[in-house]
Amino acid sequence: MALTEIIEIFKTKLNVSGILNSLDKAADFYGESDIYSEMDDPGETIKNNPYNGPGGAFVKNVDAGKLSGKKEVPLIKLTDVWKTYQMGESEFAALRGVNLEIYEGEFLVVLGPSGSGKSTLMNLLGCLDLPSKGTVFLNSSDISELDESELARIRGQMIGFIFQSFNLIPTLNTQENVLLPLEFLEEDARTAREKAAYLLEIVGLSDKKYNLPSQLSGGQRQRVAIARSLAVNPPVILADEPTGNLDSKTGNYILEFLYGLNKKEGKTIIIVTHDLELVKYATRIVYIRDGQIEKIEEYTQNKPEGMI
Amino acid sequence: MRNSTYVKMALNMLLHSKLRSWLTIIGIVIGVGAVVGILSLGDAMEEQVQSRLAEMDLTKIAISPGYTRAMSNMPGPHGEGGNTAKDSELTDDDIDALQGVEGIQHIAGEISGSEEVDYAGENATLSITGVDPQVWKYMTTLETQSGRLLEPADKYVAVIGSDVASGIYDQDIGINQVIKIKGKSVRVVGILTEEGGFGDSSVYIPIDGAVSLIEDAEEGVFDTIMVKAQSEDLVDTVMEDITDKLMISRHIVREDDMDFSVTASKSMAESVTEMTSSMTLFLGAIAAVSLIVGAVGIANTMFTSVLEKTKEIGTMKAIGARNRDILMIFIFNSAMVGFVGGIFGVMLGAFISTLFPMLGMTMMRSEGDTGIFLSPRLMLFGLVLAVVIGVVSGAIPAYRASKLKPVDALRYE
Ligand SMILES: Nc1ncnc2c1ncn2[C@@H]1O[C@H](COP(=O)(O)OP(=O)(O)O)[C@@H](O)[C@H]1O
Ligand SMILES: [Mg+2]
Numbered sequence: 116m117a118l119t120e121i122i123e124i125f126k127t128k129l130n131v132s133g134i135l136n137s138l139d140k141a142a143d144f145y146g147e148s149d150i151y152s153e154m155d156d157p158g159e160t161i162k163n164n165p166y167n168g169p170g171g172a173f174v175k176n177v178d179a180g181k182l183s184g185k186k187e188v189p190l191i192k193l194t195d196v197w198k199t200y201q202m203g204e205s206e207f208a209a210l211r212g213v214n215l216e217i218y219e220g221e222f223l224v225v226l227g228p229s230g231s232g233k234s235t236l237m238n239l240l241g242c243l244d245l246p247s248k249g250t251v252f253l254n255s256s257d258i259s260e261l262d263e264s265e266l267a268r269i270r271g272q273m274i275g276f277i278f279q280s281f282n283l284i285p286t287l288n289t290q291e292n293v294l295l296p297l298e299f300l301e302e303d304a305r306t307a308r309e310k311a312a313y314l315l316e317i318v319g320l321s322d323k324k325y326n327l328p329s330q331l332s333g334g335q336r337q338r339v340a341i342a343r344s345l346a347v348n349p350p351v352i353l354a355d356e357p358t359g360n361l362d363s364k365t366g367n368y369i370l371e372f373l374y375g376l377n378k379k380e381g382k383t384i385i386i387v388t389h390d391l392e393l394v395k396y397a398t399r400i401v402y403i404r405d406g407q408i409e410k411i412e413e414y415t416q417n418k419p420e421g422m423i
Numbered sequence: 424m425r426n427s428t429y430v431k432m433a434l435n436m437l438l439h440s441k442l443r444s445w446l447t448i449i450g451i452v453i454g455v456g457a458v459v460g461i462l463s464l465g466d467a468m469e470e471q472v473q474s475r476l477a478e479m480d481l482t483k484i485a486i487s488p489g490y491t492r493a494m495s496n497m498p499g500p501h502g503e504g505g506n507t508a509k510d511s512e513l514t515d516d517d518i519d520a521l522q523g524v525e526g527i528q529h530i531a532g533e534i535s536g537s538e539e540v541d542y543a544g545e546n547a548t549l550s551i552t553g554v555d556p557q558v559w560k561y562m563t564t565l566e567t568q569s570g571r572l573l574e575p576a577d578k579y580v581a582v583i584g585s586d587v588a589s590g591i592y593d594q595d596i597g598i599n600q601v602i603k604i605k606g607k608s609v610r611v612v613g614i615l616t617e618e619g620g621f622g623d624s625s626v627y628i629p630i631d632g633a634v635s636l637i638e639d640a641e642e643g644v645f646d647t648i649m650v651k652a653q654s655e656d657l658v659d660t661v662m663e664d665i666t667d668k669l670m671i672s673r674h675i676v677r678e679d680d681m682d683f684s685v686t687a688s689k690s691m692a693e694s695v696t697e698m699t700s701s702m703t704l705f706l707g708a709i710a711a712v713s714l715i716v717g718a719v720g721i722a723n724t725m726f727t728s729v730l731e732k733t734k735e736i737g738t739m740k741a742i743g744a745r746n747r748d749i750l751m752i753f754i755f756n757s758a759m760v761g762f763v764g765g766i767f768g769v770m771l772g773a774f775i776s777t778l779f780p781m782l783g784m785t786m787m788r789s790e791g792d793t794g795i796f797l798s799p800r801l802m803l804f805g806l807v808l809a810v811v812i813g814v815v816s817g818a819i820p821a822y823r824a825s826k827l828k829p830v831d832a833l834r835y836e
Contacts, residue, residue, distance in 0.1 A: 243741060244830040264745045270829075271743020282738040282833070286439040298428045299743035343742065 165309035166348055188255065189216035190351065190383060191240055196249035198235050198406075209235040211406040212249070217385065219350070222377045222396055225387040227403035233387040234355055236403065240385060241274050241353045242266045271299050275344030279356035281336040283328040289315065289339050290324040296346045307346075314342040318372075334365035341372065351383045352376065358390065370396055424748040433755035437763075440728070447724040448764040450717030451809055455768025457710035459805040460775030463797050465703030467776075472699050476692045478618070480564045481655050482528070483688040484662055486648040486669070488513050490681045511682035515643040520672035521650070524664045526657035529562050531555035532645030534630060536637035540587075541603040543594045549587060550625045551604065553633025553640070562651045565622060570598040570613030578632040582613035586623040604628075604636045658687050714808075717764070718816040725757050725820035736824055737832025746825040753821030754814055761813020765806040772805060773797045 198210040209232045227233050238244040239251050251258045283292050297307040315321050318338040358366030374396045376382045402409040488511045534553040556573040589595040601608050634640045652661045662685050
């Protein structure tokens with residue numbers, strides 16, 4: 116299957132309607148202490164959603180995904196995946212025979228203690244690494260068979276990464292950081308700017324466009340990182356301990372935002388964490404220990420308290 | 424990723440680079456400055472040599488007593504050649520022996536020496552050359568600015584160089600003025616045009632008169648025998664014939680025993696040109712070494728920079744950068760480093776080239792006209808060279824950066 120096909124199938128079958136329409140208010144963010152900004156009417160700019168409109172490639176009927184009825188075909192499928200690291204003479208298996216299927220629209224939380232292999236798993240899901248043994252299927256195609264530039268393209272178009280340590284480019288300002296994934300996709304400069312402005316509006320950082328990461332607080336940095344991860348409107352968001360470096364209040368805003376993306380945009384969210392707090396957002400929890408899946412719990416109704 | 428984006432990213436990296444990175448640019452600045460400066464010196468020297476050669480009569484051959492290497496013996500009347508065996512002499516007999524050589528247009532003996540010359544109560548030691556007034560005006564390339572050259576009937580008259588006429592003595596010497604050489608009155612009949620060489624401070628006198636004015640000079644004995652070949656092409660065969668004839672007439676069997684030397688101004692010219700270009704090459708090579716050092720400096724900085732940016736590279740790969748994108752960003756960056764170094768290097772080269780005239784003058788034994796400048800062509804060359812060096816030295820680090828595995832890069836602390 117050609118790469119473009121894979122990506123197209125992803126896009127069409129996924130519920131990626133006019134991005135973030137429903138997140139207009141993003142009111143929760145404005146509750147964060149450091150952003151009582153002087154924005155007059157955030158709603159107005161946000162209505163100019165550059166992801167919407169006739170030219171928008173991602174504009175799909177909200178129901179299209181569901182109607183396609185392909186819920187039983189997993190987005191990502193791991194079969195007997197091993198990951199071993201060479202440590203001098205000895206080998207260390209960070210993942211030992213993991214079988215997992217991830218479906219669109221899921222809010223998956225991978226929960227496990229430190230060193231259990233969560234990040235290793237995350238890297239495989241995000242096409243940042245290839246398994247030592249076993250297969251990672253992305254929409255039914257084996258990622259081990261794709262070449263470097265194809266993997267880069269998948270990462271660029273399909274997956275939004277959120278890291279524990281934010282991983283912003285320190286020499287680029289807020290806007291440039293958000294623009295970067297669009298630059299890699301050679302998005303038209305004007306549209307890219309509109310999208311960046313829109314996303315920064317949503318995460319409440321319109322007034323920090325020209326600040327360098329070093330001039331932002333941890334929470335603000337992670338919001339920039341979220342805006343960046345959403346820039347290409349990817350169907351999947353992968354987050355590795357996204358709240359690990361944040362205080363619980365700021366962390367909660369980030370999580371509720373991701374929750375909103377999942378609920379209202381149908382984005383597939385995969386969060387890897389050791390923090391039990393996060394389970395309340397999950398539709399499914401994968402418990403991992405010593406590189407093996409211990410158990411999987413499913414929740415039909417994920418609804419954190421306080422969220423309406 | 425578009426080229427404009429590469430430029431943007433590379434520029435961003437450059438503008439945020441640490442002082443340490445800027446310091447390595449100095450290597451390129453010095454290297455390019457030195458290369459450009461030396462090449463411009465070479466250009467100027469060559470230009471000067473060429474213009475000098477254009478004035479030169481390339482059909483001239485000088486025969487001088489003693490065997491010396493051609494290089495060290497300047498042809499012409501002021502040969503200060505380092506002759507080792509001064510015990511041999513050139514005489515009328517040698518000229519007679521050469522009469523039959525084909526291809527010779529003119530032949531004449533010359534004597535030379537340094538004598539005190541008095542004028543208007545002042546006294547200076549000048550170089551005196553005794554020339555054959557019969558043929559001198561046909562053989563010399565010198566020209567008068569006023570008066571005339573020597574005529575066959577002349578004896579105690581002189582043609583003087585431009586410096587002698589005005590400059591050496593407080594009072595200028597005009598045509599028909601009388602100077603005194605060893606107490607003997609000599610009338611000035613001609614003043615030479617300035618030519619920027621030794622001739623400017625020389626005095627030319629018919630050889631019959633000069634014999635009595637120059638210490639140790641003897642009738643029929645010459646310091647140099649000047650020969651003018653009929654054409655430039657004949658110079659080589661004429662030289663060979665002269666050597667053969669003189670060896671026979673002087674009863675010399677082995678070349679090692681030769682007690683005279685034959686030098687063509689043509690071969691002089693060739694060796695001077697050769698010397699100039701090999702000197703430029705030599706200096707250029709030294710300058711190139713500093714360029715290499717500069718290149719290693721850039722490479723080193725780039726390696727460090729790649730190491731420092733490992734995590735960023737990982738991040739960029741995670742958000743969609745291909746290997747090629749990373750490669751290009753770093754290559755563009757090092758090209759820019761080279762470019763900046765090139766600009767300052769060309770500026771340094773221009774500065775260096777303004778210092779060279781003094782050095783150039785002493786080397787060329789001439790004054791004034793060294794028009795050293797940095798041609799636009801050379802400036803462009805310097806810039807291109809710097810950019811190429813930047814790209815070449817940045818290539819390996821950039822390649823290394825591009826090949827980093829995203830996971831490994833992201834894990835890097
Ligand atoms: N590149 C590597 N080389 C060697 N060992 C590694 C490497 N990456 C991870 N590990 C090991 O694999 C195990 C799982 O790591 P990781 O997936 O990062 O755990 P977690 O994210 O759950 O804390 C750990 O014991 C870690 O030391
Ligand atoms: Mg981890």
